[in-house]
Amino acid sequence: MKRGLSAMIALAALFVSANAYSALNQEMNGLIEKFQKEAGIKAFSAEDGKKFFATKRMHSKGEERSCSTCHTADPRQKGKTVVGKVIEPMAQSMNKERFTDPKKVEKWLKRNCEWVLERECTPKEKGDFILYMTTI
Amino acid sequence: MKVHVWDIPTRLFHWLLVSAFAGAFLSSHGDRFLEFHTSLGYIALGLVVFRVLWGFAGNRFARFSGFLKGWQSVRGYVASAARLHPPRFLGHNPAVGWVVLFMLAMVASIAISGIVTYGGEENRGFWAGVFSFEAGYNARVAHALLADLAIAVVVAHVCAALFHDFLLRENIILSMFTGTKEDEDTYAERVSHIPPHHDVRSVLRLIVWGVVAVMGGLALLYLRPAGRTDFLRMPQPNVVDDKGFASVMKVNAAWMEECAGCHNAFHPTLLSADSWKKVMMGLNDHFGEIVTLDAAVSEEIGRFLLSASAERSTTEASRKLMRSLRGLPAFDRITDVPYWKAKHEDIDIEVFKRKSVVSRSNCVACHPGAELGSFEDHDIAIPE
Numbered sequence: 001m002k003r004g005l006s007a008m009i010a011l012a013a014l015f016v017s018a019n020a021y022s023a024l025n026q027e028m029n030g031l032i033e034k035f036q037k038e039a040g041i042k043a044f045s046a047e048d049g050k051k052f053f054a055t056k057r058m059h060s061k062g063e064e065r066s067c068s069t070c071h072t073a074d075p076r077q078k079g080k081t082v083v084g085k086v087i088e089p090m091a092q093s094m095n096k097e098r099f100t101d102p103k104k105v106e107k108w109l110k111r112n113c114e115w116v117l118e119r120e121c122t123p124k125e126k127g128d129f130i131l132y133m134t135t136i
Numbered sequence: 137m138k139v140h141v142w143d144i145p146t147r148l149f150h151w152l153l154v155s156a157f158a159g160a161f162l163s164s165h166g167d168r169f170l171e172f173h174t175s176l177g178y179i180a181l182g183l184v185v186f187r188v189l190w191g192f193a194g195n196r197f198a199r200f201s202g203f204l205k206g207w208q209s210v211r212g213y214v215a216s217a218a219r220l221h222p223p224r225f226l227g228h229n230p231a232v233g234w235v236v237l238f239m240l241a242m243v244a245s246i247a248i249s250g251i252v253t254y255g256g257e258e259n260r261g262f263w264a265g266v267f268s269f270e271a272g273y274n275a276r277v278a279h280a281l282l283a284d285l286a287i288a289v290v291v292a293h294v295c296a297a298l299f300h301d302f303l304l305r306e307n308i309i310l311s312m313f314t315g316t317k318e319d320e321d322t323y324a325e326r327v328s329h330i331p332p333h334h335d336v337r338s339v340l341r342l343i344v345w346g347v348v349a350v351m352g353g354l355a356l357l358y359l360r361p362a363g364r365t366d367f368l369r370m371p372q373p374n375v376v377d378d379k380g381f382a383s384v385m386k387v388n389a390a391w392m393e394e395c396a397g398c399h400n401a402f403h404p405t406l407l408s409a410d411s412w413k414k415v416m417m418g419l420n421d422h423f424g425e426i427v428t429l430d431a432a433v434s435e436e437i438g439r440f441l442l443s444a445s446a447e448r449s450t451t452e453a454s455r456k457l458m459r460s461l462r463g464l465p466a467f468d469r470i471t472d473v474p475y476w477k478a479k480h481e482d483i484d485i486e487v488f489k490r491k492s493v494v495s496r497s498n499c500v501a502c503h504p505g506a507e508l509g510s511f512e513d514h515d516i517a518i519p520e
Contacts, residue, residue, distance in 0.1 A: 061424075083399045084494025084501060108397075114426070 023092060023134050024099060031102040032130065038123035049132025052125055057117060065116045067129075075133055092134045099134055138316040141226050146198045147315055149187050153243070156180040157290070164283070170514050174254055174261060181247035184240050197227035204237065205230040220303065226317055232296070235289070242286055249279040257452055258512055259373050265384045268374060268450035305330060373405060373509045374450040375443065382450060385509070388440035390433050396507070398425070400499050402470060403509035404441045405449035408458065410466035412441040418468065453511050471496045483518075492519035 024032065036042065053075065056066040070087060071079040076094045079087035092098045099105055109129075113121040121129070142150075160176040163169035191200040209230040216222045222229065228236060255263035256272015267275070300306045305327050311317045318326065372385040385405070392401055404412070416438045419427040429437070446454040453475075460475035467473050471480075480496075488496050499506035502518045 080494065081398050082495075084498030085396070085399045111428070 027102050028099055028105070028130075031105065032127060035123040035127040035130075039127060041124065041127075044124065044127035044131045046128065046132045046135045048124075049128035049130070050136075052128055053132060059116075060118060067112070067116060069116070075136060090133050091136045093136065099130055105130070137319040137322050139226060139319050140315060141197050141311060141317045142315040143195045143198055144315065145186075145190055146194060147312060149183055149190065150312055153180060153183045153187075156183065157243070157286070161283070161287070170254075170258070170512075174250065177247045177250045178262075180243050181251075184244045184247070187240055200237070203228035203230075203233035205233060210234065222304075224304070224306065224320065224323065226319075235293070239286075239289060239293075242282060242289065246279060246282045246286060249275045249282060253279050256450075259451060259510065260512075265372070265374055268382060269452050269455050270450075373454075375405070375448045376450070377443075377448075385444045385449075388437065390436050391440050394427075394429060394433060394437060399497055401507040402497075402499070403507065404444035405446055405451055405454045405509045406457070406470050407441075407446055407468075407473075408461060408466060409442050409445040409447055411468055412438070412445055414466050414468045416441070423469070449509070451509060453509075487518060490519065 032044075036044070053067045053071075054073065056064045059065045070081050071077075071090050075090040078089055081087060088098075089095045090098060109121055109126055113119065113125075156176045156179045160173055160180065163173040163176070190198055193199075196202045210233075213222055213230045217231065251262050252267050252275035253272045254261035255265070256267035256269055256275060258272075259265060297309050300308045301310075306317075306323070308317070317323075372387060374382045375385045376382050391404075395401055407415070415422075416434065419429065419434070446458050449455075457473050457475040460473060460478070461467070464474070470476055487493060493501040499511075502516055503511050504517065505512065505515055
């Protein structure tokens, strides 16, 4: 009975995660699978992605930085870089071109993880982030 | 008896050209009315083209063959006019016939030199991307000289018309509205009845028209050109290639993608080649940020920046900033260039801190054409 329940939950989670990424194209699904394999987990969490997006961190340069520093607290809004350049919304619901090119996604994750966290992001952080951005 | 002399197209042409010329003259100072001014220039050129065609297709008074007379009749007319007793002509007299042709050529030259100026100096208009900044500058000198000449010709033309009306009492100004003139007998009959001091109505008419003209001119002065340039249709500026040929700059996708990912797409025409080399060599510490680019992408962007650097660009901004760099070491910050500083010194520091601007490096906040290499004065709009 207990095994049956957990199997059902696992199946439901798989269904949810498969459904959650249905907006992504084939190449992007490949990237997600890569992250899943690297992280050793079956499904990412949009909730964790949301928290990750908002987490503020003290940079070694002495200023607080987070994803929302440039992208604003709501990824559906337009953002602005520190020099004033307007950034189109991150959320895929507002900007169909977001999260369609794995190369571009990886490049920007690399650059911006370094900028905020001064390290590369973990596969789980990346997967959660993309899930959040494609479901909000 | 009234004779139909000036057909409707000829009269319309005359007054439309007067309006276009007056409007262009009134809007000729400063960049504020530049778009308005250039539109009127195109209109004037179009009118001249029409008049040339009408010179073959119009009625007998409008056709060139009707009023361009030989040297003998011109000399004879001028001689009698100098004695204040010229013979009366229904259409253009032999002297003014050639003046008409001269004025048409003059207006066309003004318009064409204006289009060259607009293309060379502002990279706008019909010949955008064809002429260099220097060619535009030279054309502007010619444009201004020709325009001064035109003012002199217009004054002479108006004086001649007043001479015909107030001394010869011909009513030729009225005929340019109604199109009709008195035949010889009616004219002689009317003139014989007018005591020399009695023509008050003509004077009043002159005053009324003068007031109308002044009011019209003042109205034009307060008319602001509406709307901004359509930047999407604006071509990139010219650059000189390795062989010395000018060609329209081609935008590089990697430059747009990589550089404009974080800040404005700073146009290659805004820094010298030395400066761009310095920037590309220093990407490890790019104004405090670390920039990592694939070697191939980095090389491609570097090549692009050098191919259109300020030395090679024909824009006004490039020429002036290069001039300000003379003898100085390479700057990697555009806002450190002396020309940039001089141009922006009157702007309050608070303006750059506004939420809508954020920093000095956000060119597009005030120069909507910045990413196309366009910084024209009349496009500037400082946001609140």
